[in-house]
Amino acid sequence: MINRKALFGAIAGLAVVQGALSQNVIFPRWRQNYSTDSPNIAGGLAPDQMLVALAGFREMIAGILWVRADSFFDSGNYDAILPIIRLVTVLDPKQIDVYSTGMWHIAYNFTDEESRSDRRYVPTALALGSEGARQNKETYELFFETGWLWYHKIDDNYGKAVYWWEQAQKRPDILPARQNILAMAYQRNGQIQKGLEHYFSQYDKAAAIAKVQEDFGAFQQRDVNENNIDTMIVRMGQRGVLGPASKTSNMGVPYDIDPPFDVGFSAQLSVISPRVIRVRATWNVRPVGTRIRMILRDSDYPNAVPGGLNWDFSNNVQLDPPRDRTFMQDQLFVRNQRSERKIDMSRDPTMYPFTSKDYTVEFYYNPRSAPPHIQDKFGWSGEGMTDKNFLNTTIRPGQRVVYTTLKLTREQILRTGQWRDKVPVIQTKNFELTENFRNNDQAIKIPGLRGTTPNPGDQRTQSLRDP
Amino acid sequence: MKTIFSIAATTVGEAIRRKVLLVILLIGLLFLVVAPALNILTARQERTVLVGLTLGVIQLTSALIAIMLTVYMVPNEIERRTIYTILSKPVQRWQFLVGKYLGAVAALGMMIGFMTIVLLITFALSQNERHLANLAPLIKAPVMNFFQMSLLSAVALMFSTFVSPLVNIFLSSGIYMLGTLFSPLFQTLVEAPSVNNVTKLFARIIHFVLPNFSNFNVQNPLINPGQVLVDERLYFITTIGYAFLYIGILLVTAVLIFDRREV
Numbered sequence: 001m002i003n004r005k006a007l008f009g010a011i012a013g014l015a016v017v018q019g020a021l022s023q024n025v026i027f028p029r030w031r032q033n034y035s036t037d038s039p040n041i042a043g044g045l046a047p048d049q050m051l052v053a054l055a056g057f058r059e060m061i062a063g064i065l066w067v068r069a070d071s072f073f074d075s076g077n078y079d080a081i082l083p084i085i086r087l088v089t090v091l092d093p094k095q096i097d098v099y100s101t102g103m104w105h106i107a108y109n110f111t112d113e114e115s116r117s118d119r120r121y122v123p124t125a126l127a128l129g130s131e132g133a134r135q136n137k138e139t140y141e142l143f144f145e146t147g148w149l150w151y152h153k154i155d156d157n158y159g160k161a162v163y164w165w166e167q168a169q170k171r172p173d174i175l176p177a178r179q180n181i182l183a184m185a186y187q188r189n190g191q192i193q194k195g196l197e198h199y200f201s202q203y204d205k206a207a208a209i210a211k212v213q214e215d216f217g218a219f220q221q222r223d224v225n226e227n228n229i230d231t232m233i234v235r236m237g238q239r240g241v242l243g244p245a246s247k248t249s250n251m252g253v254p255y256d257i258d259p260p261f262d263v264g265f266s267a268q269l270s271v272i273s274p275r276v277i278r279v280r281a282t283w284n285v286r287p288v289g290t291r292i293r294m295i296l297r298d299s300d301y302p303n304a305v306p307g308g309l310n311w312d313f314s315n316n317v318q319l320d321p322p323r324d325r326t327f328m329q330d331q332l333f334v335r336n337q338r339s340e341r342k343i344d345m346s347r348d349p350t351m352y353p354f355t356s357k358d359y360t361v362e363f364y365y366n367p368r369s370a371p372p373h374i375q376d377k378f379g380w381s382g383e384g385m386t387d388k389n390f391l392n393t394t395i396r397p398g399q400r401v402v403y404t405t406l407k408l409t410r411e412q413i414l415r416t417g418q419w420r421d422k423v424p425v426i427q428t429k430n431f432e433l434t435e436n437f438r439n440n441d442q443a444i445k446i447p448g449l450r451g452t453t454p455n456p457g458d459q460r461t462q463s464l465r466d467p
Numbered sequence: 468m469k470t471i472f473s474i475a476a477t478t479v480g481e482a483i484r485r486k487v488l489l490v491i492l493l494i495g496l497l498f499l500v501v502a503p504a505l506n507i508l509t510a511r512q513e514r515t516v517l518v519g520l521t522l523g524v525i526q527l528t529s530a531l532i533a534i535m536l537t538v539y540m541v542p543n544e545i546e547r548r549t550i551y552t553i554l555s556k557p558v559q560r561w562q563f564l565v566g567k568y569l570g571a572v573a574a575l576g577m578m579i580g581f582m583t584i585v586l587l588i589t590f591a592l593s594q595n596e597r598h599l600a601n602l603a604p605l606i607k608a609p610v611m612n613f614f615q616m617s618l619l620s621a622v623a624l625m626f627s628t629f630v631s632p633l634v635n636i637f638l639s640s641g642i643y644m645l646g647t648l649f650s651p652l653f654q655t656l657v658e659a660p661s662v663n664n665v666t667k668l669f670a671r672i673i674h675f676v677l678p679n680f681s682n683f684n685v686q687n688p689l690i691n692p693g694q695v696l697v698d699e700r701l702y703f704i705t706t707i708g709y710a711f712l713y714i715g716i717l718l719v720t721a722v723l724i725f726d727r728r729e730v
Contacts, residue, residue: 002722002726004726007723008723010719011723014713014716015676017712018709018713019675022675022682022709023671026679026705027674029702029705030650030681030702031654032697033699033702034684034686035650035651035654058523059518059520060508060509060511060520060523062509064508067508067509094691
């Protein structure tokens, strides 16, 4: 006869021991060593996908799906690729190509008829990159790719690009050529001295390798860095970073950034037909290369900040952007000291649903994103730039940017109600429709570099103003 | 002890003669052999896919064998009335159950061992790998798989003492899937800030009670090498210890149920 009471006691005892062992000893170690660590499986996948994701043959299925996605790329069926990317990354989080291609695809390929990106997808792309980097900590690739999104696509919060590229630098497999760009991120983040130091460190490493390897690649990397150092030192000299802080160079002439140049920004926005706007802006800088960021968004767009969004507000890879929200971002290209652009949002109602009542139009110019020939005058942080109406030193601490907003209503954009037969026109209070707009001269008038002014410093300053 | 081993040996003989198990094993072996050719279907590194696919085949095949082997063991003995002959001899019911279980585990071990040998030969030939030391790490997964399947067999045996084979197939498969899937889900639930505390507590209780089959899934670092594993040996020892503990619980429960059952 068996002793039932003793056996029940044994079951209870063993149950407690197994549970404690499983939860406190085995599970934490399993998670660290053997889990695929696919985050948010429960939230990101449908139940049937989840079953596939957690069953066997993951890598095989993921590989087949990725081949299938390739055919969707060929046929331009971009929407179909999104769930495949998500499923493949959950099935096989070590497939780096899928993460990097997926990020690029999500951030860049969803565009409207005029090739403007759907910025509502950018947080998703960043979340995917961040997840990929977490899953593949041993390689630099996804740290670099995520940094690139911040640097190139978002093109504003350069501190984030610095963070991701510094993480990439810590990985031993990073390619030498990809290490150099961190210096550019430092510059755009206002860390000028650190940028130069990075170039020097890159040069030292490259020179040491070139001594041993003596091949074309090694020499090229060394020479590129030498050239980068030369260029940067010149720029630092021109922009007043090197030398005395008296705003005057040791040659007795003022630095290029002094005195700050008034860009004279003004803007006018007209809704010329439903969902179609015309934007006119003035910008007193003659050389070509100015692009003023313009954003039209719901006034209460979630996580909006002046001139953009908190792009990495979530770590969740949400494939569906907020479809009931509108966020249009474009750039006003300046030529002949003015910009005129028609923006047609009528052909993409899913991208621009205009369901909210109130809209904010933002104009934002940050010299840190400007090309070098403009930065030579404006400096890295806008030291050489001012605007008597719209200079802003608060929205980007430590930087001098141009920023202003205008307000629009849904009725105005859709031309309904009282605006059915009227053209809504909103503008900054300093806007004037000058002859320059009426002429609409498309030929770019570039100021000559050979001026007659005897002082070369004056000439450069002058060349930014009038011909 | 002798009685238990006699019953176990008989069970192994029966298992080897059962055609359905041999067919499942044969299909598994066939997949292992053709696995290298399936690489062309995917856009992934050849070795990665091959390791993932072959270890997946072994896991799936052995799970099917474990369930099909165990669910019919006790009911068949009752249906064929051979149990009366056995229990009329000086054999305790618990000895019968333990003997049956050990026989099933031995048969399972033989089949998993056979698949592992085919796996190594497939790798040696397809990857042109001649050094056993390079192939040896692959054995970790089937070894842990054996303990996983031993646990699954114990689950199926426990159910077989009071439910019909068909119901048992669904029950055991369900427990196996839940036990395999729950750890990653548990991880997600516990870490998600949006999940409320009641749900987290509920998940913790389920995780505490369920047999965690995912503990034995150690193939990820084999598929994606380069990962630094912490205390691997200790992990294996504790996990195998966990398997013994849980198998003990299930066998004692099975004995308690079977002891009261009228046959």
